Amino acid sequence: MxxxxxxxxxxxxxxxxxxxxxxxxxxxxxxxxxxxxxxxxxxxxxxxxxxxxxxxxxxxxxCRHCEDAPCMYACISGAISRDENGVVITDTDKCIGCWTCVMVCPYGVIGRHLEEHKAYRxxxxxxxxxxxxxxxxxxxxxxxxxxxxxxxxxxxxxxxxxxxxxxx
Amino acid sequence: MYPGSCFGRKGDNVTEEKSKYIIVGASAAGMAAAHTIRLHDRQGSVTVLSEEPDTPYFRPLIPFVVSGKKRAEDMVLSGCGPYTGRDIFVRTEARVESVNTAEKTVSVQGSGVLAYEKILFATGSRPYIPPEIKGTDTKGVFALRTLAHARNMAKRVKTSDHAVMLGGGLLNLKAAFALLERGLKVTLVVYSPEVLSQLMEPEDAFLIRKAMDTAGLKIKTGCAATHIISEHTGVTGVALDHGGEMSCRMVCIGKGVRPNVEFLNGTNVWIDGGIVTDRYTACSAPDAFAAGDVAVTFKPGSGDRIMTALWTNAVEMGRCAGRNMAGVKTAYSGTLGILNATQVAEEPFVSMGVVHTKDRDFEVYRHATDTTYRKVVFNPQGTRLMGAVFIGDITNAGLYRYVIRGKMPVMHIKRYIMDHTLHYGHVMTGKM
Missing domain, CATH: 3.30.70 (Alpha-Beta Plaits)
Incomplete structure (x- = not known):
């Protein structure tokens, strides 16, 4: 690959x-x-x-799509995963808008979609x-x-x- | 199939069932450890023992089962996020009764003895039911912890019109909102002067309190339940310490948790509140580790011993334990005692590090608007950030956590911290 x-x-x-x-x-x-x-x-x-x-x-x-992505491990709903290209993806359906990912991302590049109550990146x-x-x-x-x-x-x-x- | 993965299948020449790695407990810490072991050891058998009937799930989602917004199958852990390791054997309804740390075996209720090479204790915690509240053993009284509890609670909603929640912590608030969504009248009874007293001081909570009032949650602060009134159909009311009574068909107790350590009684594993671990997540018995709510760990920097009951911390510690169990020696970086982000009603908030400052010697800066509130806590010299509460606007919270956890000198970025304008650009351009 x-x-x-x-x-x-x-x-x-x-x-x-x-x-x-x-x-x-x-x-x-x-x-x-x-x-x-x-x-x-x-x-x-x-x-x-x-x-x-x-x-x-x-x-x-x-988003750096970190090798050891803190957001992915911190997510309490299993919404964040890494695809085959190494891209860290937030699954909007699974996201519950708890903002734990926002709390652990040092870069501040995870946004809060207020209308939909979902994280985006x-x-x-x-x-x-x-x-x-x-x-x-x-x-x-x-x-x-x-x-x-x-x-x-x-x-x-x-x-x-x-x-x-x-x-x- | 990997060699050695024959656990649970008795061969003729096998006298005792054995798994290279046994993990007791299948929630955040246990499953994080299991999947981490698999990253570093592709061969060794990994067996996770869970006393629950359900396969592993994202525990923080259980209030959604109460509200009806999610089904249990939407909460399954395996295959989601970082939990994609293969050949991890999870045994449900497998309650560990005792452990023999000398012979390295565990005794599982109803299914005999299993041997291990490395073991992780990740048994978590259970709700604390204060003994001073009498009559809790009746139908309709809940302490939300497991998926099974959530299902029972959801059923009870159908025959209830009013629910009384005892305790103003985060989990009870989530349960309260789930019940509100189901159309119940919900009253929160809190002994502290304000809700969320573990995560902020009363004067920090006004926006959250306002959002809760707007959402229709009734709140009684400064009072406690003395007993649960019930008849044959279950709970009918709650008696309060100031003499009043409230009629209700449902009670939910959220008074904190206690670690599940009883299965280690009679062993030489050092227990002091929870299972005491060293820097490498090992406990005092050979080849035994502990992680998650059950483990006593330490704060970064000070090294003070603490226990936390947080999913995120449990995952982090479980991953560290998994590496150590698989032979990749890794020091745990410790954890902040308070590290919470969530949204209550329409109000997002983050609380981390030192947030209780009353009568303590800290430099504290507060700022409030109609829709936002923040409190940042510095050490007495004002040179290090110790903690922060952000309500309404939680922008860049992760960077503040990074500064707190790293105990960074903040003199040259203090203005940005106080104005809540700190961003990673300051790091990239060498401002910090």
Whole structure:
């Protein structure tokens, strides 16, 4: 089996345009179009969050689908499981809205759907090849890649920077 | 079929039934341990003994059986969430009468003796019925703990119009709301000055109290039941300590739990309230471990001994015990005594760590609006976060738990904690 891809975040590239949050909400709407989505009730929810850190930092946060996912073990109703691609899924039918997952997730990326009284989170866009947030990001702050490939690119980049520095 | 998984099937040359791993108790801790063992030992036989007639289920869901929102088959544990290990043998109606820790055997009521190599005691706890309440042994008096209890309670609803709940803890509140949903009049009798006194102080609970009033729950605080009045059809009323009486056809007692340790009487297993465990979840007998409500464990940092009766803690400790039993030595990180999230009526709340601060030396910050309330508790020096109560808005509660549990220095992020604006971006950008 090929290694599953994950969503990586390059915080230094984020300009806080919130394109990712809009794309995410649209992807998780009934109509899947922007104009349709904004008129839906309940309002479609984004599963990616962009936090501001003073003075000018912007940090996109999205479910890490942790290897040792605290939410999955803490869930008191068996609603959270991991699928064959390593994606941690919340089964809305089983979720009872007790918010135990919210209490144990350090990233704060599990949302509370108040109208439906259910928890929701990133599902890595099962109907798309590339998650909507990544496709929408205009600056390359969100990257969809395998761990090996992403880390190789980081190493490569650092190596080039080092060489450039050595040569002056 | 794995070799060694012949437990329960007697071969000609087998004189004694044996399972490499025996787990006593099939709820959160026991099942978490069983599935964790399977991750690390694909061969060894794992047998779980449960005294209940039902196959393992998510115990916190039983109020939904009372309300009628879920059926028992919707609550089955095996195959859900992380409980997907294979070849785990669960024996229901298998009550362990005694354990011989020297010979490493257990005696199961009605089905003889079983031998083990490693054993986990995860027998959990049972409702505490205060002896000062007289006449509790009658039809219509419940203490909600098992699926069987929930079914009986659901049946009793049909012949009841009013239920009196004794105790204002979380489980009793959930039962109370389940009965409200069934259309009963429900009165909560609480000895403490306010509901949820284990999880917050009276002045912290006003939004929750308001939500409960709106939902139609009647609450009597500062009073206790002295006895249950009954006739041949069961309970007909409750007598209260200030002299009054309430007529009702149903009573539910939620006065806390006590660990199930009696089956270890006469053994050398060290018991002090519950089964005392070391950092590796082992108890004082060889190759024996304990986890969940029955285990005495410790708080991270201080090392103070505590017992908790929480699903989430039981799973965490059960997983740790499972690793240790399978030979992967793993220290348990300990647990916060208070670690609860839930929603009461329309009000979500989280309570964790140190939340009782009255007459104690802590730095406490409170903030209230019409719809939200928070209390954050720092150590006396104001340098570490010790606990938090969030009501109405529980955003990022998990990060606060992380800060509390990690005993992180908070001086540079204290403003965010007090404003409830702390988020993981602060971690990623090196603010903490």
């Amino acid at each position: 090929s290694q599953p891809k994950e969503i990586f975040v390059k915080t230094h590239r984020c300009v806080g345009c919130l394109s990712c949050t809009i794309a995410c909400a649209v992807e998780h709407s009934k109509s899947k179009t922007l104009f349709g989505a904004i008129s839906e009730t309940p309002v479609p929810k984004s599963r990616v969050y962009v936090q501001w850190v003073e003075p000018d930092g912007k940090v996109p946060l999205v 990133c599902d890595r866009c099962p109907d798309r090849e590339i998650p909507a947030c990544v496709s929408a990001c205009p600056t390359g702050a969100l990257v969809y890649d395998t761990v090996d490939s992403f880390s190789a690119k980081v190493r490569n980049h650092v190596s080039r920077e080092l060489l450039r520095a050595e040569r002056g």
